[in-house]
Amino acid sequence: MSVARAVEEEQAVRLLAGLRPERALTLDEHVAAYGRPGPARDLASELQAAELTGRGGAAFPTAAKLRAVAARRGRPVVVVNGAEGEPLSGKDKLLLRTLPHLVLDGAVALAAALAATDIVVAHSASADAERDALDFALAERAGAGLHPRVSISRVAVPDTYVAGQETALVSYLSGGPALPAFTPPRPFERGVGARPTLVQNAETVAQAALVQRHGAAWFAAAETMLFTVSGAVGRPGVYEARIGTPLARLIADAGGLRRAPRAVLVGGYAGAWIDARDARGVTLEEAALRRVGGTLGVGAVAVLPEGACGICETARIVTYLARESAGQCGPCVHGLGAIAARLERPGPGEEPLRRWATDVAGRGACRHPDGAARLVVSALSVFRRELEGHDPSRCRGASR
């Protein structure tokens, strides 16, 4: 993911306004590009008015999460979730690697709103450039004497798909395994070290930094989101685009289509396939995507070209998701494994795939099985034609 720029539309560049794709902004460069944090605001009210929602995939209202933590007794902890286990997403890594101070400003603002003095920034263990950028940024801030009462630590978490799930993250940061936990208690009730904990995705935190600077009205007037575009496009990478931008526009800015598209996977491995015909006119907003069976999710957009097999691709993804199951919940362990095996055999048939997918949704401690189920159900309708008498051995060699 080397290319990172904004969809060229008026006011579409906000988070990435100061971006230098090849390296992290220094503290001085950051202040020059984004200004200093704004005057003290009631951040929860601003976030609520801005209607900022979590960018980790679940789109939970940020203000509600903040208030849930604020209402608890005990010293709260703020966790910036930059683990980004989703293979099709690179936006959080991009932010940590190139704009660490924007993320840290957001984390400090959220901590201030909670009178919290402990911040943990989590990144995946293999993210070396992100680790180095964070360490450098933290040293710069310490040298500059910024927020001396706030302690910010950086933690590398295992490179697994579920490690970024928030209860798994809280467990790992508390000295346990990086595995999802049964809720309740949720992190806001009993999080890191049993303290009330606010877990927010790295992009959400960076967006909060902008809300803190510019206020809710500015934010809501031209809300943007980071999209990771991959597959049959000219310049795969991370792009910032306004919510409501046509998908076709995002793809055009990502270098356009390299080949005629068959379908687009929106939302990552836990997202949904959209038929190329439906994708043509759709805009990047939750309601519009829902109408064609999709979801924004983590904002990952992968273009499958005509001639590639969507069933094989879905089988590959579900096999991956089955392998990445934490292995704790029966429906996820057995269901995802069975769906993957079924997709890989000749003549998989719509049944029992649809029933299995429907059955496993909502039945894990976390939403890992729900994401796989959504993907499979979308594949069954979008790739109906390919499913008929599908034989993976005949698809072998189909280019992607």
Place this chain on the structure above:
Amino acid sequence: VSERIRVNPIACQGHGLCAGLFPERIRLDDWGYPIVDPEPVTKGLARHARRAVSACPALALAMARVDEPAVPRSR
């Protein structure tokens, strides 16, 4: 306050006793794990529900209030 049965899917070992004791709200999937109907447990069914909860060898079932707050969790 009305209640429903909640499964702790990490604790559940798929023994399947619950479906036999409370077929009105619990069926088993193809691998023997319970699928619980989210419908509240009506008064007439409360005894069956409690019996299923107490019979679980893994202690994976509990009665939960239906009006639980929205779930803030990612992914």
